[in-house]
Amino acid sequence: QVTLKESGPVLVKPTETLTLTCTVSGFSLSNDKVGVGWIRQPPGKALEWLAHIFSNDETSYNTSLKTRLTLSKDTSRGQVALTMTNMDPLDTATYFCARIYRSKYDFDFWGQGTLVTVSS
Amino acid sequence: EIVLTQSPGTLSLSPGERATLSCRASQSLDSNYLTWYQQKPGQAPKRLICGTFIRATGTPDRFSGSGSGTDFTLTISRLEPEDFAVYYCQYYGGPCSFGQGTKLEIK
Numbered sequence: 001q002v003t004l005k006e007s008g009p010v011l012v013k014p015t016e017t018l019t020l021t022c023t024v025s026g027f028s029l030s031n032d033k034v035g036v037g038w039i040r041q042p043p044g045k046a047l048e049w050l051a052h053i054f055s056n057d058e059t060s061y062n063t064s065l066k067t068r069l070t071l072s073k074d075t076s077r078g079q080v081a082l083t084m085t086n087m088d089p090l091d092t093a094t095y096f097c098a099r100i101y102r103s104k105y106d107f108d109f110w111g112q113g114t115l116v117t118v119s120s
Numbered sequence: 121e122i123v124l125t126q127s128p129g130t131l132s133l134s135p136g137e138r139a140t141l142s143c144r145a146s147q148s149l150d151s152n153y154l155t156w157y158q159q160k161p162g163q164a165p166k167r168l169i170c171g172t173f174i175r176a177t178g179t180p181d182r183f184s185g186s187g188s189g190t191d192f193t194l195t196i197s198r199l200e201p202e203d204f205a206v207y208y209c210q211y212y213g214g215p216c217s218f219g220q221g222t223k224l225e226i227k
Binding site (some may be wrong): 028037046047052060061062063071096098101104105106107108110111112113115 | 121129144153155157159164166167169171176208210212214215216217218219220221
């Protein structure tokens, strides 16, 4: 059974750095057919892809956010971390991690999401 | 970067009716990488259709996908009460892109 679960702070201050962790089970981060991606959704708005990473550490980042994002993974722990620097109130959103399936480059399993609020 | 434009923004229909949702791309797409998702309030998106027309496991056969080039369509043949939700198209062309969504609401 494939599951993903996001964890991290619910509240961060402007200019701070956000680190979220996605813990996966039911598949291995060493599987070259799948990877893990991050997608966010501001309240009442559309989905926005942020980044994804595969087993060979191949990463891809949203062009407009690339300078603020870093992905890393710990295969032995089944975890992928997303770091976003210089947080702004406009970054308030629900952050989802999801498994990305390489053959279609789409997201077949999703975590429940975690709401991150940026406020002083 | 590819921009996906979904229309209409909101679609008001009744159960039993047919729904047609559009996803238009700013340039021609490889149809292998066009996916549709359904999202209900407070839930994560759920993959419905991948590769333009392949139903994901568990997707009812009243959902169908079609299209090529820059124009793609999700069709729901006969709406059930549980189908009223927001639908997103997504494409991978290097970076990923999501459309802005179509809200399917009960008339």
